[in-house]
Each structure stands twice: as C-alpha cells, then as structure tokens.
Amino acid sequence: MEPTGSHPQVIIIGAGLAGLACARELSLAKVPVLILESSDGVGGRVRTDELEGFRLDRGFQVLLTAYPEAQRALNYDALELQPFYSGSDVYRHGSFQRLADPLRHPIAALRGAFCPIGTLYDKWFALLLRLELRRLQTVPRQTMEVTTEELLEAYGFSENIIDRFFRPFFGGIFLEKELRTSSRLFQFIYAMFSKGQTAIPRLGMQAIPNQVAASLPAGSVRLNTSVASVESGSVTLANGEKIEAPHVVIATDENAALKLLNGPETKPASQRSVTCLYFTTNDPTLPTTPIVYLDGEGCGPVNNVAILSNVSAAYAPAGQRLISATVIGACGSEALEGAVREHLARWFGEGVSQWRHLRTYTIANAHPESRQSHTGNYVQNARISPGLYRCGDHLEDVSINGALLSGRRAAEAILATYPPP
Ligand SMILES: Cc1cc2nc3c(=O)[nH]c(=O)nc-3n(C[C@H](O)[C@H](O)[C@H](O)COP(=O)(O)OP(=O)(O)OC[C@H]3O[C@@H](n4cnc5c(N)ncnc54)[C@H](O)[C@@H]3O)c2cc1C
Structure with missing residues (x-):
C-alpha cells in the first residue's frame, strides 16, 4: 500500500490499542491516517x-x-x-486450594466443592451467575449500577468466598481490592471469563498491538513524537512542528487527554x-x-x-x-x-x-477509575466538537476490549461525516 502519513485525513494521537484500532478501521475504509506516538513503540499500556x-x-x-x-x-x-488453566489456586492456611471451572475441569471442581474456600451455596451461586450472564456481549448499560462488592452480597455469596476468592481475583483485574468497581464491569468481565479462555x-502481550499496527499502511505511525496541543484542524508537536488534518482523534490515556483538551495545568483524574x-x-x-x-x-x-x-x-x-x-x-x-x-x-x-x-x-x-455511567451513545461519546474526536479505555470498559471498541467507535463517528460513496 502507499504510505499515507504525509497527507493524512485523520491524525490520531496515541498508538495504544484504541488509537491503533481507530487507525485500522479508517485504513480499511481507505482514509489516510497518521498516528503520532510519544513513546518508542506501539501498544501503550500493552508492551x-x-x-x-x-x-x-x-x-x-x-x-x-x-x-x-x-x-x-x-x-x-x-x-x-x-x-491458562481455567481456575485458580488460592493460598490459605498453609496450602493451596484449587477452585476449578466446573464446566471445563469437572473432576477438579468436584474435589474443590468441599474445600474451605466458600460454601456449596457459593459454588451454586457462581453457576447461576454464569447462566444469567451468558448472553452478555458488552458492558450492560441498563442494569442497576452498584459496587461489585454490593452485587456479590446481594447475590448471596458468603463473606468467606468474597474475601478469599473474589477480592484477590477481581482485585487483580480491577487493581483495587475493596471491589468498589462498577457492578456492570464486573458482570461483563465475569461473563468473559465464563465464556472463553484466559490466554x-x-x-x-506486545504481539497484540504489533498485529494491529502491522495491518496499517507503511508510514502510518510516527514514534517518539509527542503532541503538545490540539487546535481545530491541526496539532502542534512538542518540537513546535504543526501538522494539519480535517480530523483529529485524541487516543491517549485519560490524563494526557485532559491536558490536551484543557491545558497543561489541568488537575489529573485519579x-x-x-x-x-x-x-x-x-x-x-x-x-x-x-x-x-x-x-x-x-x-x-x-x-x-x-x-x-x-x-x-x-x-x-x-x-x-x-x-x-x-x-x-x-x-x-x-x-x-x-x-x-x-x-x-x-x-x-x-x-x-x-x-x-x-x-x-x-x-x-x-x-x-472505572466509570460505566455513559449513556451508550457511542457517537456522542466519541465526538468532542466538529473535527475533534476521542477514544480510549477511559471511555469504555477498562480493558483490551474496551480500548479496541472505543477506537472503532471513534473511526465510525468520523466515517459518518463522509458523504456516502
Ligand atoms: C498492568 C496492567 C495490566 C492490565 N491487565 C489487563 C488485562 O489483563 N486484560 C485487559 O483486558 N486489560 C488489561 N489492562 C488494561 C488495558 O491494557 C488498557 O485498558 C488498554 O491497553 C488501554 O489502551 P488505550 O489505547 O486506551 O490507552 P494507552 O494504552 O494508554 O495508549 C495511549 C497512548 O497514547 C500515548 N500518548 C499519551 N500522550 C501523548 C501525547 N501527548 N502525544 C503522543 N502520544 C501520547 C501513550 O504513549 C500511549 O501509547 C491492564 C493495564 C495495565 C497497565
């Protein structure tokens, strides 16, 4: 394919998974893109x-x-x-107790049914929850939003299984062990663990962004290129260079996006x-x-x-x-x-x-911080003003899935502005 970087229609700031997914979607539609990435490689937080x-x-x-x-x-x-093996070894009182997925490792799960991590009811509730969430394809925006801990308690899980299993397991995913993360994100991630493998x-992990980047036309990504400010129809780099394009997408992490939008003195989000x-x-x-x-x-x-x-x-x-x-x-x-x-x-x-x-x-x-309160109107979520768009995990679920999805949504919002062929 022809190099597209010199006369881009769309400048994308950030080569994390969101920016790469946005670029891929636009490139598939033959829209020339240029990604500007401040670090020395693609992938953002997946390196x-x-x-x-x-x-x-x-x-x-x-x-x-x-x-x-x-x-x-x-x-x-x-x-x-x-x-990975579908299950976990939980360390408690001097030894590991295996909690195995009953559908994939039924014998190990049966052995674990009587282990001191959780009660038989807990294991039953876990199966029920799995059945209830089996059709979930996205973060549910319509369900009542409470904390993950509140949801687990409301479901009837014992304190023992919440503390011994859910807190370390989902704590490791949410990066907080209070389980204050939105129940909606929990429901989505629980469904994903139930339906597929962990791998x-x-x-x-770098192979993931590398694969998306390899699908882009040559010259689409400029590394070691930090964007200092964003104007309507152009961006200015840290070295003073100005690059113009009809559309600009801010695909950085949340705090870098806040600075580009509101100025360098902006208070960072937690x-x-x-x-x-x-x-x-x-x-x-x-x-x-x-x-x-x-x-x-x-x-x-x-x-x-x-x-x-x-x-x-x-x-x-x-x-x-x-x-x-x-x-x-x-x-x-x-x-x-x-x-x-x-x-x-x-x-x-x-x-x-x-x-x-x-x-x-x-x-x-x-x-x-996980925020699952947006309305689900993806175009509204992606478009900041005419010609200026955003994407990133902070706008969807905080995950590889959310980053890829938000990148595609931003691309779709831009493509919607082009007249039909
Ligand atoms: C330790 C850790 C573990 C995780 N574990 C999992 C997991 O197991 N499963 C899962 O699904 N998700 C996991 N995640 C979350 C997932 O990695 C992220 O949600 C996702 O990668 C975010 O992608 P992004 O494109 O939105 O943002 P980022 O990856 O942050 O990409 C933003 C890019 O913008 C660039 N940038 C910033 N400012 C500028 C600027 N001014 N000019 C130019 N470029 C700029 C950055 O250098 C970066 O490359 C984990 C994250 C971390 C950090």
Whole structure:
C-alpha cells in the first residue's frame, strides 16, 4: 500500500490499542491516517520488554478470548494464544486450594466443592451467575449500577468466598481490592471469563498491538513524537512542528487527554496503580500448572502470581522459569522485593530466597477509575466538537476490549461525516 502519513485525513494521537484500532478501521475504509506516538513503540499500556531471553510484559496482563471486540479485531491463530488453566489456586492456611471451572475441569471442581474456600451455596451461586450472564456481549448499560462488592452480597455469596476468592481475583483485574468497581464491569468481565479462555500470546502481550499496527499502511505511525496541543484542524508537536488534518482523534490515556483538551495545568483524574515483580529460577520442584495463584489470606503484599513460562515456554530461556508477582498499588521500594520473597516463601518454599530478581515495573497510571455511567451513545461519546474526536479505555470498559471498541467507535463517528460513496 502507499504510505499515507504525509497527507493524512485523520491524525490520531496515541498508538495504544484504541488509537491503533481507530487507525485500522479508517485504513480499511481507505482514509489516510497518521498516528503520532510519544513513546518508542506501539501498544501503550500493552508492551513487552525482552531481557536476557525473558519476555517481560509491563505488568501482568492477559487476553480474555471471549472479548467480542478482540475476536473482531485480532487474528487469534497468528497470536498463537497460550491458555491458562481455567481456575485458580488460592493460598490459605498453609496450602493451596484449587477452585476449578466446573464446566471445563469437572473432576477438579468436584474435589474443590468441599474445600474451605466458600460454601456449596457459593459454588451454586457462581453457576447461576454464569447462566444469567451468558448472553452478555458488552458492558450492560441498563442494569442497576452498584459496587461489585454490593452485587456479590446481594447475590448471596458468603463473606468467606468474597474475601478469599473474589477480592484477590477481581482485585487483580480491577487493581483495587475493596471491589468498589462498577457492578456492570464486573458482570461483563465475569461473563468473559465464563465464556472463553484466559490466554497470553506465545511471544508476549506486545504481539497484540504489533498485529494491529502491522495491518496499517507503511508510514502510518510516527514514534517518539509527542503532541503538545490540539487546535481545530491541526496539532502542534512538542518540537513546535504543526501538522494539519480535517480530523483529529485524541487516543491517549485519560490524563494526557485532559491536558490536551484543557491545558497543561489541568488537575489529573485519579488512576489505579500496580507493581509487578519478575523473578527467575531453575528450581525443578516449582509447580508446572499454567494457573494463577491467589492470596486468600489478605495479608499481602502479593495479590497474585503466575509462573508465565508454564503458560508459554517462549517467555523464558530453556531450563529457566519466569515468575510474575503482582502487588496492587505503586510500591516500588527496595524493601518491597524482600517482603515479596518472604511472602512467596510461604507459598513456594525456602527456595524463593534463591530466585533471581529480574525487574520491577511500577505502573502509576495503570487504570482509570472505572466509570460505566455513559449513556451508550457511542457517537456522542466519541465526538468532542466538529473535527475533534476521542477514544480510549477511559471511555469504555477498562480493558483490551474496551480500548479496541472505543477506537472503532471513534473511526465510525468520523466515517459518518463522509458523504456516502
Ligand atoms: C498492568 C496492567 C495490566 C492490565 N491487565 C489487563 C488485562 O489483563 N486484560 C485487559 O483486558 N486489560 C488489561 N489492562 C488494561 C488495558 O491494557 C488498557 O485498558 C488498554 O491497553 C488501554 O489502551 P488505550 O489505547 O486506551 O490507552 P494507552 O494504552 O494508554 O495508549 C495511549 C497512548 O497514547 C500515548 N500518548 C499519551 N500522550 C501523548 C501525547 N501527548 N502525544 C503522543 N502520544 C501520547 C501513550 O504513549 C500511549 O501509547 C491492564 C493495564 C495495565 C497497565
């Protein structure tokens, strides 16, 4: 295809999944786009670093294969998705208790039915909730909105299963353990876990944005290019250069969008943060199941662990294991590593003291606060003023799905302004 970057019809600020999805949709409609990205790569919050043969995602993250927009936008086969075990091992009172998905691992689920995490009623309620939500394709905008904790209580789940399972499991997804996140987002994510698999691309999460970027015409993305301000019909870069186009899409994270719209002094919106520590070992006694381990005791600091090389062997060099430990909040102090080792020695034994620390990622602006209150009018949501549009996870559900969906919605809002062919 011809390079399109020099005379764009649409400038997109930000090469996260929302900006890339917007560009892809416009490119499919033969509209020339130019993405301006301030960092050195595409993907935004979905990036993977390579270090000594290890693949380190910038924070533990997964793709839920049931995400409808991801199914639409991505080629799963080419991503070589590697699934996790459908269930979790919850650490409580000196050992792991397995909570398995009853439809995918019925025998393990039957064994777990009598484990001390939750009651038989809880397991029954979990199945009922799954049935109730099985048709959900988007975040439900019409259901009553309460907090996730209130919804679980109203459903009749016991305090035991809320504290031991829902709090660490959904805490790791929402990046807050109070479960104050909207019940609507919970319902959507619960449905996605029930309907599909939890997976990572064989070569790391970066494969997802790379795949979308590869579908764009050559020259569509300019990296290391920070936008300083947005005017009607143009943007001005941090180096003073001005680029014109009839349409501009702000596809940045929420706080960068607020600054571009309201000026650099704008008060930032509150964000959720997370810290991810990577370790390696060649200890052959470590478990080999590709499962997520959860803290069912609530005494921290670690919320969840995954031995990623059990899920995708390509995440570590041969003979090595790659372990990710997630701590909710931005707590990248030196003391943290010791506290994490101490905590994980209770889970995996004294060998943890010999694990080699590879890197710690502290992600201060990992998630915007979840707001699920918009009306569902996507064009209104995407259009700021004539010629100026926005997209990003802060406008949809905070997820890979939400980012991809909002990017497509912004593209559709622009395409609607063109006369029919
Ligand atoms: C640690 C972590 C774990 C997560 N886990 C999951 C998970 O398991 N499953 C899931 O579905 N979702 C998960 N998410 C959420 C998901 O990654 C995000 O919702 C999604 O990637 C957001 O994409 P976006 O395009 O809206 O924003 P971003 O990815 O933030 O993209 C915005 C882009 O804009 C660029 N930019 C900003 N300002 C400017 C400027 N002035 N000029 C030019 N460029 C600019 C940024 O550099 C960035 O590349 C996780 C997120 C994090 C951080």
